[in-house]
Amino acid sequence: MVKICRSDDIPEGSLKKFTVGRTDIAVGRRNNTLFACSNWCPHKGASMHKGYYKDNNIVCYMHNYEFDVCTGRLTNMKSWKKSKTWVEQDPAWRASGDLVMYDVLDDGSWIHVLVPSSEGQG
Amino acid sequence: MSTNYKDKIGELVGVEVIEKNGIDVEKLRQLLLAGVGAEFTTYYYYTILRMHCTGQDGEGLKEIVEDARIEDRNHFEAMVPRLYEIGGALPRDIRKFADIAGCPDAYLPDNWEDVEEILKVLLEAERCAIRSWGEVCDYTQNKDHRTYAIAQAIMQEEIEHEAWFVELLTKRPSGHFRRSFVGQSPHTKGQGGLIHL
Numbered sequence: 001m002v003k004i005c006r007s008d009d010i011p012e013g014s015l016k017k018f019t020v021g022r023t024d025i026a027v028g029r030r031n032n033t034l035f036a037c038s039n040w041c042p043h044k045g046a047s048m049h050k051g052y053y054k055d056n057n058i059v060c061y062m063h064n065y066e067f068d069v070c071t072g073r074l075t076n077m078k079s080w081k082k083s084k085t086w087v088e089q090d091p092a093w094r095a096s097g098d099l100v101m102y103d104v105l106d107d108g109s110w111i112h113v114l115v116p117s118s119e120g121q122g
Numbered sequence: 123m124s125t126n127y128k129d130k131i132g133e134l135v136g137v138e139v140i141e142k143n144g145i146d147v148e149k150l151r152q153l154l155l156a157g158v159g160a161e162f163t164t165y166y167y168y169t170i171l172r173m174h175c176t177g178q179d180g181e182g183l184k185e186i187v188e189d190a191r192i193e194d195r196n197h198f199e200a201m202v203p204r205l206y207e208i209g210g211a212l213p214r215d216i217r218k219f220a221d222i223a224g225c226p227d228a229y230l231p232d233n234w235e236d237v238e239e240i241l242k243v244l245l246e247a248e249r250c251a252i253r254s255w256g257e258v259c260d261y262t263q264n265k266d267h268r269t270y271a272i273a274q275a276i277m278q279e280e281i282e283h284e285a286w287f288v289e290l291l292t293k294r295p296s297g298h299f300r301r302s303f304v305g306q307s308p309h310t311k312g313q314g315g316l317i318h319l
Contacts, residue, residue: 022146040149044156044224046257062253063226080226082246085239087229092221 001105001112010034010111015058017049020115025102027111028069031056035069036104036113042074043096058099065096072099136268137208143265150269151210153261154201156224157254157273158212161198163220164247165191167228171240174230179237183290185300187244190283192305194251197276200313204269225250238291245287251280271313278309 004018004027015028017039024039026049037058039048046062053059057066057075066076074096080089103114137147168191175184202212213219220227228247231239258273282298289296301308 019144022144044222044254045149045152046253047260062224062250062257082242083231083239085232086243087231089226090221092217093223093226095221 001103001114003110003112005111007106007109007111013053015049015051015053017047018113020113023115025113025115026051026058027104027113028053028058030058030069033070034104034106034111036102037067037069037072038100038102040100041065041096042099048099067099072101074098134209140208140262140266140269145262145265147208150258150261150266151205151208152222153224153258154205154208154210154269155212155219155222157251157258157276158198158201158205159219159223160225160251160254161194161201161276163223164225164228164251165195165198167230167247168194168244170230171228171234171244174234174240175237177235177237180240183237183241185304186286186290188304189301189306190244190248190286193279193283193307193310196305196307196310197251197279200272200276200307200310204272208269224254241287241291245284245291248280248284248287252277252284255280272310275309275313279307 002020004020010016010027010029012029012032015026018025018027025036026039027036030053037048041048041060041062043060043063043065046060048058048060050061051059052061054066056069058069059066064078065074067073068075077094077096080086105112141147168187172184172187172191175181175187205211225247228243231243233239255273255277259270259277262270262273285296286298288294289298
């Protein structure tokens with residue numbers, strides 16, 4: 001695991017970006033759950049650390065897709081229909097995988113993240 | 123990407139230097155593909171939207187939509203050569219290109235007779251484009267000077283486009299005046315891909 005920051009650098013409700021090798025990761029704490037995930041939104045590649053929280057989800061700022069902070073699972077695929085006269089997007093464009101999650105550990109002083117070597121090598 | 127050239131001339135220094143600066147070139151290729159895909163589809167859909175800017179309200183909007191439409195095409199032209207420089211390529215099938223575009227299709231709304239509804243679609247498209255190129259700018263700043271220069275020029279025009287449509291929707295005071303000619307692209311025209319400007 002790689003030490004990335006002090007424990008108090010990630011207070012409740014925060015969401016920050018770190019880089020391990022060439023891999024950008026987002027680390028946050030929501031509802032007392034510490035999590036680390038890829039900073040790459042699986043929908044269109046936006047930076048997840050620019051997102052915000054809603055319930056137990058991290059919301060991508062680009063298209064407002066929501067992912068569970070515990071599992072990374074896509075929980076809400078926002079509709080493009082802003083009103084009833086707007087046309088919905090094609091399913092192929094809307095499709096998205098789940099958010100890639102990383103093992104993370106808070107030892108009380110420091111936060112450590114495990115990024116697979118194939119991703120984290122610089 | 124063909125790798126035959128490597129036997130003749132070795133690695134591309136233009137790629138090597140950005141990798142040494144920390145750029146994940148494959149990630150950058152995907153970001154650029156999403157960006158140019160959004161520009162190309164937007165150009166297409168703006169053509170339809172512009173055709174529907176009619177009547178006393180719509181005619182006044184038509185030329186502004188045309189400026190944005192052609193400048194979005196220019197953005198595609200400006201960035202695609204950079205995509206190929208770093209070993210990327212456009213998909214062989216245009217359907218896939220549309221599917222990987224970074225922004226939604228700017229579909230004509232069902233109630234297009236209400237020009238304000240067309241303006242809302244235009245505004246959303248520009249806002250997504252700003253976010254999309256913002257990602258490229260953030261990723262390349264101080265690491266890939268060439269991509270950054272093109273992306274930030276594009277982003278300046280996208281921000282102007284957003285302002286145009288906000289002003290049309292809200293009547294807020296505006297510094298906007300007409301371009302010198304359609305597709306002028308005052309910020310992007312210095313980029314190498316725009317040989318027609």
